[in-house]
Amino acid sequence: MGFLEVADRVWVARHAWFDVNVTLVGGSRGLLLVDTHASSLAARGVVDDIRALGVGEVTAIVNTHEHFDHTFGNQVLRAAYGAVPIHAHETAAEQTLAAGDRIKALYTADTTDPHRDEVLATEVVPADHTFSSAVALDLGDRLVELVHPGRGHTAGDLVVRVPDADVLLAGDLVEESEESGGVPGFGEDCYPLEWPLTLDIVLGLTTSSSVVVPGHGAVVDRDFVEDQRNQIGILAETVRDLASRGVRVEDAVAAGEWPFPAQRLGSAVRRIYEQLPRSQKRLPLI
Incomplete structure (x- = not known):
């Protein structure tokens, strides 16, 4: 739908494909683009939208993490605006x-996906400016913190x-999208x-009064972030409790009461079981 000033x-x-958000931050030295969409073809649409907005040229890019729906437009933005720096956390850049x-292997296997060809045709370009904890970017008349x-x-x-501006761009640490059921x-x-x-730090x-832009979905506020933080906390503590009582990982989704739809929690539950220390897990009850 093009860019709207928040x-x-x-x-x-806010783009229909994945309900993903792409954000511009303006300064006297140019525009900072945060996330670049999911393919070269999609990114060309982003470039068209930036030029239609008519508020300046992109002088730097940020990837909020390494996933393709946030990074696969990097090469096209570089082609449009020159060798602008691409910023990311060091781990994200290493994993891009x-x-x-x-993701290309998944699209190769799925011959029915309408975006298959454009994803497979995309050249992947990782970030080349990285940091470990925090860094400030100078946009001229304003500083932006990563x-x-x-x-x-x-x-x-x-x-x-x-x-x-009291704005926080949260990437996929916060999601609002109806596509994922929230x-x-x-x-x-x-x-x-x-x-x-991690969300405690974000909060x-x-x-x-903060405006919070999630990685996917509508712009939200601090209360939304706090609610989602608490829901994820309930999820984590529920799995911790199940594991401490000897419930097997394959039985855990059916055994728990969840703050999210159970059918969407398989990966989360498996990951928590993997990450729990052995002292917090018991052998399955017979």
Whole structure:
């Protein structure tokens, strides 16, 4: 639907494919683009939307994590705007090529997906400017902060804070989308046990008036983030309790009471069982 301004010189484009958000942050030195969509073809649409907005040129890119729906447009944006720096957490940058190979293998196997050809044709370009904890980017008349608050959706998540506008771009640490039923992205590389603590750090970067842009879905507020943090915390503690009582991982989804639809929690439950220390797991009851 193109870019809409959600705060002073912060524009969000919400795309139908994956209900993913692509965000622009404007400064006197140019535009910071946060996430680049899921293919070269989709990214060309992003470039068209930026030019239609008419507020400047992209001078830097941020990937909030390594997944393809946030990184596969990197090459096209570079082709459009030159060798602009691409920023990401060091772990995300390190994992981008491997993550791209995994998703291309899935699309290769699925001959029915309408996006198959464009995903397979995309050249994967990882970030070349990395950090471990936090870094500030100078956009001229405003500073933007990149913060790695901890592991959650992936090991290399970052959030983007625009302090003067009281905006936080949360990546997939926060998701609102109806496409997922409001369930966060519990993939095979997530860290559900650590995710609530990571969101505690994120909440510490917000105020009661903050505009929070999730990786997918509508713009939300601090209360939404706090609610989702608590739901993920309940999920983690429920699995911890089941494991401590000897419930087997394959039986856990059916045995628990969940804050999210049970059919969407298989990966999350498996990951928690994998990440629990042995002292918190008992042998299955017979």
